[in-house]
Amino acid sequence: MNLGKVIGTVVATRKESSMDGLKFLLVQHLDHERKPTGSQVVAADAVGAGPGEMVLVATGSSARQTAATDKRPCDAVIMAIVDSWSVDGVTKYCKSDD
Amino acid sequence: MNLGKVIGTVVATRKESSMDGLKFLLVQHLDHERKPTGSQVVAADAVGAGPGEMVLVATGSSARQTAATDKRPCDAVIMAIVDSWSVDGVTKYCKSDD
Amino acid sequence: MNLGKVIGTVVATRKESSMDGLKFLLVQHLDHERKPTGSQVVAADAVGAGPGEMVLVATGSSARQTAATDKRPCDAVIMAIVDSWSVDGVTKYCKSDD
Amino acid sequence: MNLGKVIGTVVATRKESSMDGLKFLLVQHLDHERKPTGSQVVAADAVGAGPGEMVLVATGSSARQTAATDKRPCDAVIMAIVDSWSVDGVTKYCKSDD
Amino acid sequence: MNLGKVIGTVVATRKESSMDGLKFLLVQHLDHERKPTGSQVVAADAVGAGPGEMVLVATGSSARQTAATDKRPCDAVIMAIVDSWSVDGVTKYCKSDD
Numbered sequence: 001m002n003l004g005k006v007i008g009t010v011v012a013t014r015k016e017s018s019m020d021g022l023k024f025l026l027v028q029h030l031d032h033e034r035k036p037t038g039s040q041v042v043a044a045d046a047v048g049a050g051p052g053e054m055v056l057v058a059t060g061s062s063a064r065q066t067a068a069t070d071k072r073p074c075d076a077v078i079m080a081i082v083d084s085w086s087v088d089g090v091t092k093y094c095k096s097d098d
Numbered sequence: 099m100n101l102g103k104v105i106g107t108v109v110a111t112r113k114e115s116s117m118d119g120l121k122f123l124l125v126q127h128l129d130h131e132r133k134p135t136g137s138q139v140v141a142a143d144a145v146g147a148g149p150g151e152m153v154l155v156a157t158g159s160s161a162r163q164t165a166a167t168d169k170r171p172c173d174a175v176i177m178a179i180v181d182s183w184s185v186d187g188v189t190k191y192c193k194s195d196d
Numbered sequence: 197m198n199l200g201k202v203i204g205t206v207v208a209t210r211k212e213s214s215m216d217g218l219k220f221l222l223v224q225h226l227d228h229e230r231k232p233t234g235s236q237v238v239a240a241d242a243v244g245a246g247p248g249e250m251v252l253v254a255t256g257s258s259a260r261q262t263a264a265t266d267k268r269p270c271d272a273v274i275m276a277i278v279d280s281w282s283v284d285g286v287t288k289y290c291k292s293d294d
Numbered sequence: 295m296n297l298g299k300v301i302g303t304v305v306a307t308r309k310e311s312s313m314d315g316l317k318f319l320l321v322q323h324l325d326h327e328r329k330p331t332g333s334q335v336v337a338a339d340a341v342g343a344g345p346g347e348m349v350l351v352a353t354g355s356s357a358r359q360t361a362a363t364d365k366r367p368c369d370a371v372i373m374a375i376v377d378s379w380s381v382d383g384v385t386k387y388c389k390s391d392d
Numbered sequence: 393m394n395l396g397k398v399i400g401t402v403v404a405t406r407k408e409s410s411m412d413g414l415k416f417l418l419v420q421h422l423d424h425e426r427k428p429t430g431s432q433v434v435a436a437d438a439v440g441a442g443p444g445e446m447v448l449v450a451t452g453s454s455a456r457q458t459a460a461t462d463k464r465p466c467d468a469v470i471m472a473i474v475d476s477w478s479v480d481g482v483t484k485y486c487k488s489d490d
Contacts (some may be wrong), residue, residue, distance in 0.1 A: 001318070001336040001370055003304070008130060008185035010101070012154060014145055015178035016164050024099070024154070026130050026183060032302060032320050032334050040130050042099040042154055046310055046367070051186070056306060056318070056336055061257075061355045061453075062369035066310050069367075073140045073144070073167075075179040076099055077161035079367040080309035085320060088345070089300035106228060106283035107198070110252060113276035114242055114262050122197070124228050124281060129212070138228050140197040142251055149284075159257045159355075159453075171242070171265075171275040173258035174197055204424060204479035206395070208448060212438055212458050220393070220448070220458035222424050222477060229483040236424050236447055257355075257453045269438070269461075269471040271454035272393055277439075295434040295468055296414070297402070314453050326400060326418050340465070341406055350404060350416070350434055355453045356467035360408050363465075373465040374407035379418060381400035382443075 001039075001056040003030045003082065006049050010042050018072045024047060025078060027057055032087050043076040044069050054082040054093055099154040100139075101128045101180065104147050108140050116170045123147060123176060125155055141174035142167055152180040152191055170173050197252040198237075199226045199278065202245050206238050214268045221245060221274060223253055228283050239272040240265050250278040250289055295350040296335075297376065300343050302360045304336050312366045319343060319372060321351055326381050337370040338363050348376040348387055393448040394433075395422045395474065398441050402434050410464045417441060417470060419449055424479050435468035437463050446474040446485055 008026035012019075023045040029037040043057050046066040058078045063077040064070055082092040106124035110117075121143040127135040128132045141155045144164040161175040162168055182192040204222035208215075219241040225233040239253050242262040249268045259273040260266055280290040302320035306313075317339040324329040337351050340360040349372045357371040358364055378388040400418035404411075415437040421429040435449050438458040441445055447470045455469040476486040 001367070003320075003336060006182055008190070010154070010183040011181045013181055015154075016144055018163070024178075026101075026185060028130070032178060032322070034356045037333075039135075042101060047308055048171035055302070056309075058367045058369045059158075060109055060353075060369055062358060062367050064160060064163070065312070065358070065365055065367040071163055073156045073160050073163040074099070075156045075158055077367055078311060080318075081307035083307055084305040085302055087320060092302070106281055106288070108252070108281040109279045109282045110276035111279055112243055113252075116261070117276060122276075124199075128226070137233075140199060157256075162258060162261070169261055171258050171261040171273055172197070173254045173256055176201060204477055204484070206448070206477040207475045208472035209475055210439055211448075214457070215472060220472075222395075222479060224481070235429075238395060250455045255452075260454060260457070266428040267457055269450045269469055271452055272395070277442050295401045295466070297418075297434060297473035326420070331431075340408055350402070350407075352465045352467045354451075354467055356456060356465050359410070359456070359463055359465040371465055374411060374416075377405055379400055379402040381418060386400070 001058050004028055004055055004057050006051055006053050006055060016073050020079055022068060027055060032092060033090055041076045043051045043078045044074045047078055049078045049081050054056055056082060057081040099156050102126055102127055102155050104149055104151050104152050104153060114171050120166060125153060130190060132190055139174045141176045142172045143176045145176055145179055147176045147179050154178040170178060197254050200251050200253050201226055202249050202251060212269050218264060223251060228288060230288055237272045239274045240270045241274050242289055243277055244275055245274045245277050250256050252276040254276060295352050298322055298349055298351050299324055300345055300347050300349060310367050316362060321349060324342050326386060328386055335370045337372045338368045341372055341375055343372045343375050350374040350376060393450050396420055396447055396449050397422055398443055398445050398447060408465050414460060419447060424484060426484055433468045436466045437470050439470055439473055441470045441473050446459045448472040448474060
C-alpha cells in the first residue's frame with residue numbers, strides 16, 4: 001500500500017456501468033516524511049475518506065478485494081484512513097493533531 | 099486509475115483475434131494540475147471516448163473487468179470520461195468549459 | 197498497452213518447460229512521438245512480429261490471455277502489430293511508409 | 295521481491311473490515327548495496343517482523359498468497375525476514391552483525 | 393520479462409512456510425546494451441540459475457506460473473537462463489563467449 005493524502009475529487013458521469021455509485025478521490029502520494037513524491041492516483045473510496053485525510057491506497061487486483069470494487073474495472077482503492085504513523089520511533093503524522 | 103487525455107489513435111489490423119473490434123486510443127497521463135506527466139499508454143476504449151477528452155484509465159487485471167475486454171490480452175482500458183475534477187476545492191478541469 | 201519497436205531477439209534454451217516454443221523478442225518502448233523512452237522489455241510473440249516492426253505489448257496477467265501464453269510464467273506479450281498511429285490528427289507512424 | 299528495511303509503523307483504525315488484525319509496517323526499499331532507493335511501501339506483516347529488520351516484500355496479487363492476507367485488499371506483504379545477503383561473494387548484510 | 397544478471401543470493405530462514413525450499417537470487421536488471429539499469433529484484437529461482445548468469449525474470453502473478461512458485465507469495469521468478477541476445481543483428485551477449 002502507499003501513503004497518500006486526499007486532495008480532490010473526480011466526477012465522471014459517463015463510465016462503465018459497474019462503476020456507478022463509486023466515489024473517485026484524487027490522492028497525492030506521500031513519502032514517510034509526509035512529503036509529496038510527485039505522483040498521484042485516482043482511487044475509489046471504500047472507507048468514507050474525505051478531503052485532507054491521510055489514507056492507504058491498495059492498487060492492482062488487490063483494489064478489487066472490497067465489496068464496493070469486486071469485479072469492477074478499478075485498479076486503486078482507499079482501504080484505510082490513517083490515524084498516525086511513526087518512523088524510527090518519531091511520530092511523523094497524527095490525525096488528532098490536525 | 100490515472101487521469102489522462104485522449105491524444106490519438108492506434109491502428110493494428112494484425113493482432114490477437116480476441117482483440118478484434120476494440121478501439122485503441124493513445125492516452126497522455128496528466129497530473130492533478132492537468133500537466134502531462136511525460137508518460138502515455140495505449141488503452142482499449144470501453145466508454146466511447148473521443149479525441150481531446152479527459153478520461154480515467156484502469157490498468158492491469160482490472161482492465162479486463164469490462165464486457166469489451168474480458169479474457170483479452172488487454173492491460174489498459176478507458177472506463178470513464180471525466181466531467182470535472184477539483185483539488186483543494188478549486189476546479190482544475192470542467193468539460194463544459196472546453 | 198505500450199507502443200514499442202522490435203529491436204532484437206533473445207535465445208534461452210534452459211527455461212521453464214511451459215515456455216518451449218515461445219519466441220522472445222526484445223522490444224524498445226516508444227513514446228507517442230516515436231522516440232525511445234529509455235526502457236525495454238522482453239516479450240513473447242503471439243502475432244508473428246519481426247525485427248523493426250512497431251508493436252503493442254501487454255504486460256502483467258493480461259500477457260497470459262493468449263493461446264500461446266496461457267498459464268505460463270510470461271509477463272509481457274506482443275499482441276498486435278501496429279499499422280499506424282496518429283496524434284492530434286497528425287500521422288506519427290505509418291507502416292506502409294517504412 | 296524487494297529488499298527493504300522496516301523503518302516504522304502505520305496505525306489505521308478505520309479500514310476495510312477484512313484488514314482487521316493486520317499490522318502495517320513502513321518499509322524503505324534498499325538496493326543491493328544496502329542504500330535506500332528513495333521509495334517506500336506500507337506492507338502487511340505476515341512473519342512477525344520488527345523495527346530495523348531487513349525484509350523481503352512481495353507486491354501485487356502475490357501479496358495475497360498468505361493466510362493473513364488472502365482475499366484482502368492488500369498489495370504488499372512482508373513474507374520473509376532476511377538473515378544475510380551477498381553480492382559477488384561479498385556479504386553486504388548479515389543480521390548477526392547488527 | 394526483463395533481462396538481468398544474477399549478482400548474489402539472499403538468505404532468509406524466517407519466512408512464509410510456503411516459501412521453504414525456494415532459492416532467492418539477487419538479479420540486477422540490464423538494458424539491451426548489457427548495462428545495468430540501476431534497479432534490481434530478488435527473484436525465486438525456477439531453473440537452477442547461478443552467479444553471473446544472464447537470466448529472464450517474470451514478475452507479478454506470472455511469477456507464480458511455475459511448479460516451484462504456484463500459490464506462493466512470490467512476485468518474481470527466474471524462468472529462463474539466457475544463451476544469447478542480439479540487437480539489430482548484432483550479438484550483445486553470448487554465453488559461450490563468457
